[in-house]
Every structure is written in C-alpha cells, then in structure tokens.
Amino acid sequence: MKTHIYSAAGIAALMGLLPGAAAHAASGNASTATGAAAGKVIKPIVLTHTAGAALSFGTFDPGTGGKVIVTTSGAGSVTKAVTFVPGISVTSADQFTLTGGKKQNFSITTTGGAVTNGVNSMAFTTSPSSTSGSTSTTGTFSFTVGGKLTVAGGETGGHYTGSYTATVAYN
Template sequence: MKKLILLAAASAVVSAPAMAAPGDTSTAQGSATAEVVAPITLTHVTNAALDFGTFTTGDNGGTVVVDLAGDGTDSGDVTLIGGSAEAADAFTVAGDASRSFSITTSAGSVGNGTDTMNFTTNAPTDGTLNGSGAAAFSVGGTLTVAGGESAGVYTGTYDVTVAYN
C-alpha cells in the first residue's frame, strides 16, 4: 500500500498545472514625429497694380477686362483710348519648398471721391512653390462701368490670400 500512496502523490505533482506570471498587461514603445515648415508669405510686387487703363464711357456703360498677362479689352459703351496701359497685378509667394498652396482673391471697387466702380478679380486658384520655396502669380479683373462716371483718377483695393494646401 505504501507504493500506491507514493505513486498517487507523484502523479498529483506531475499533473498539476504550472503557475504562470500574470498576463493582463503589456507595454510597448510608440513613436511620434513632427514637421515644422516655413510660414507662407505673400508679398505685393512694388509698383504693380491691377490697372484697368484709361478709357471713355458713354451713358450705357460696359466693362474693361484685364487678363493675367495684362492685356485689356473693352466692351459696351466703354472705349480704351490709344496709349492706355492696362496691367495685371503681381505677387510673390515664399515658403516651404515644393509645397502647393491655394490662392483666393476678393472683389473690390475703385472710386474718385464722387463715383465708384466695382470690379471682380481673376487669379489662378492654386500654385506650387519651386525647389527654392518661391512662386509668383498675377491677378487680372473685370471692371464694371455703369456709364456716365465723372472724369478723374479712380483708386481702390482688394484682398489676396494664400494658404498651404
């Protein structure tokens, strides 16, 4: 009977499960990155302006359109006079090399203290900075002439905004 008790005790030790370490937690190392880019900067080119030129108008009005190349055309009861020098406006952009950016422009108006004429702008909707982080673009527009405006020099402004895409 001694053999039987020893055999039973030995088999109990062999068949008991091994005690494992707790497995309810685990830790691993993560990684993080960040990239700081040069701020985007818009600069108006010195002495540049969206210039709708010199024109006459009758009572019925019309438009003057200046394209991105600076070429002007008249329509309706508006006539650009000989020697008129229309021009597109000009801007430069600086920032992080090879990044793309969006361009938005607002409408505006020009006035001479007595009369006002409204205009819309025309510009590219986006651009890409070159490998040196530079770009340039032009802004044209369409001036609406109601007709009968007084003679004189008209001036005004509009807004241009660039943002990284």
Template structure:
C-alpha cells in the same frame, strides 16, 4: 464521468481565455511620434505693380474693362479704351516651404474717384486657384480683373484695393 467532462471543459476554456489570466500580467511597448514644421508662407505685393484697368471712355450705357492675368486689356459694351491706354495685371510673390502647394483667394474691390461725394465702380478679380512653390520655396502670380462701368462716370483717376490671401493646401 459526466462531472469530470464538464470540469475538464471549464478548465480548458479558462486557460485559453486571456481575460481570465492571472492578475499582474501586462506588457508595455513604445509608440512612435513625428512632427514636421514648415516654413511660414509669406505674400508680398510687387512694388509698383497694380491692377490697372487703363484709360477709357464710359459712354452712356457702360460696359466692362477686362484685364487678363497676362495683362491684356479689352473693353465691352459702350466702353472704349483710348489710344495709348496701358492695362496691367497686378503682381505678387510668395515664399515658403519648397515644393509645397498653396491656394490663392482674391476678393472683389471697388475704385473711387475720391470726390466729396465719391463715384465708385466695382470690379472682380481673377487669379489661379493653386500654385506650387519651386525648389527654392518661391513662386509668383498675377491677378487680372473685370471692372464694371455703369456709364456716365465723371472723368478723373479712380483708385481702390482688394484682398489677396495665400494658404498652404
């Protein structure tokens, strides 16, 4: 009787365990897959736009010229904006996938007077960190900045550039 009870328990356990099922038992099911391709993001610099720090005197001790993203200019330290100076923020447009968010990264730059031995001034830039494309897939943004003036830079026109990168979030 004891042997019969043990054999019965082994038989029940074997039938209840699918790992011990007969060879060749299998099942197949299809999985689902999806993919979404978005429109490429493109950045365009607005024709004629420039981050313009205006016209100013440097003084002996220097200072800064600040241009906001709205294009308003101000000077600090020994730097003075001259009457009639026109400051401006830089302008860009973006096209891409409607309603999608993107980040904006701007780099620092330098302006130079282009002389044989150039004199330079460094600047930092200021742009919103993130924007959203509208329902047509368009957006626009401005870049302001802060120009550092050491003091005593020679008169002349100074030009330069900086980098701007947009990336989908």
C-alpha cells in the same frame, strides 16, 4: 587542468527548475509597446505685393456702360459702349510673390473691390492666374491677378483708385 564540479541542485537552481525559482509568464491583462512620434516644421508662408505693380484698367471713355476686362497676362478689352482711349490706354495685371517651405502646396484666393474718385465708384472682380500651386525647390512662387471692372456709364472723369485682398494658404 581545472576541474569544475557542479551539483545537480545548483544547475537546477540556475535553470529555474527548483520550486521557488520558477519563471513566471507576464499577465494577459496588460501589454506595453513603444510608439513613434514625428513632426515637420516648415517656413511660414509670406505673400508680398510686387512694388510698382497694379491691376490697371487703363484709360477709357465710359460711354453708356459696359466692362473693362484685364487678363492675368495684362491684356485689356472692353464690352458694350466702353472704349479705350487710343494711344494712352495701358492695362496691366497685378503681381505677387510668395515665399515659404520648399515644394509646399497652397491655395490662392482674391477678393473683389471698388475703385473710386471720391464721387463715383465702380465695382470690380479679380481672378488670379492660378488658384493653387506648389512652391519651387527654393520655396518661392509668383502669380498675377487680372480683373473685370463694371462701368455703369456716365462716370465723372478723373483718377479712380481702390484695393482688394489676395490670400495664400498652405493646403
């Protein structure tokens, strides 16, 4: 059996009881802690116009004026003296799809515009089927755009074309 002999001075030194070996408390003027940092990267939001889709105000007689209204489901109606040409007037809403991060909230805005045949011009406003949304679990969302065309009356016959802008942005 081994016997260990410890001196009182050695034990006191180990415990910090001897002068010169005393423990000191930290200064009260400074303190340090570790913080946390985080970030989340999501896929960029990308808006795509559906090929072949268009906001179509159909075929109509302008009469003395009024409006052509196309709902976001594509149904058309007219006001005042504007009349659809029976049997050949087809209206449709425009279509878009966006892709981005999964389950991300976003807003939708659309501008108005004008359709022209080179001589005459008719202004229109647009309205999306939704002004906000959230992407699916696959990161997609689709919406349509309807509008109101203002017809002054007496416009020259012909094919009128124009454009407008749709914008989506993460919230």
